[in-house]
Amino acid sequence: xxxxxxxxxxxxxxxxxxxxxxxxxxxxxxxELGRAQADEVGRELADFLGAGQDSEGxxxxxxxxxxxxxxxxxxxxxxxxxxxxxxxxxxxxxxxRLGIHEVFAGDHExxxxxxxxxxxxxxxxxxxxxxxxxxxxxxETYPQVLxxxxxxxxxxxxEVAARDKDTIIVSHGTAIRTAATYATGVDGDxxxxxxxxxxxxxxxxxxxAEFGAWKLVRWADLDHQI
Numbered sequence: 001x002x003x004x005x006x007x008x009x010x011x012x013x014x015x016x017x018x019x020x021x022x023x024x025x026x027x028x029x030x031x032e033l034g035r036a037q038a039d040e041v042g043r044e045l046a047d048f049l050g051a052g053q054d055s056e057g058x059x060x061x062x063x064x065x066x067x068x069x070x071x072x073x074x075x076x077x078x079x080x081x082x083x084x085x086x087x088x089x090x091x092x093x094x095x096x097r098l099g100i101h102e103v104f105a106g107d108h109e110x111x112x113x114x115x116x117x118x119x120x121x122x123x124x125x126x127x128x129x130x131x132x133x134x135x136x137x138x139x140e141t142y143p144q145v146l147x148x149x150x151x152x153x154x155x156x157x158x159e160v161a162a163r164d165k166d167t168i169i170v171s172h173g174t175a176i177r178t179a180a181t182y183a184t185g186v187d188g189d190x191x192x193x194x195x196x197x198x199x200x201x202x203x204x205x206x207x208x209a210e211f212g213a214w215k216l217v218r219w220a221d222l223d224h225q226i
């Protein structure tokens with residue numbers, strides 16, 4: 001089956017290690033572990049999408065956020081994907097697009113204290129439960145996030161339908177959970193419980209449905225999280 005959208009979170013960054021809220025591009029680079037995670041998920045995705053014997057499988061396109069960590073993840077993931085598929089290095093293009101970066105933390109950008117992280121998590125929960133005003137001071141509300149993220153997803157919906165191929169979008173944990181929640185209409189508690197670890201992914205099947213009624217195929221490794 002193809003025509004799916006795979007929302008892949010970037011690999012571990014130096015800001016992740018230091019628990020720093022790093023939401024404004026370009027952001028921090030990947031750690032060595034983050035690079036290894038990207039390499040590993042490339043092979044996993046090659047298997048998932050049926051790549052091999054000089055075939056890209058069902059993969060039709062790869063898109064990345066403008067953030068440095070997302071672009072690095074996309075490059076490394078595709079390098080191992082190409083190797084698994086028997087393709088030439090660099091033969092799968094990566095399209096960098098605006099609008100799919102992380103949810104902005106506002107005045108708390110760069111903070112790493114426990115209280116800030118508790119507040120960030122609480123705001124996320126409120127946003128996933130349809131609170132249109134919830135945000136950190138001078139941060140983004142979920143309608144503001146969808147205003148920039150949704151058009152990208154809907155354009156990809158058209159692209160996967162035209163190609164009958166899958167698209168990988170390399171983005172960010174909170175942005176992915178927010179976009180997937182509102183694309184599929186899943187319960188906010190489910191989405192909040194479903195943390196997206198580095199280099200894990202959500203799979204959506206939009207078909208010809210309206211945004212908000214897309215099919216959720218996979219939410220990371222949720223069975224290991226609840």
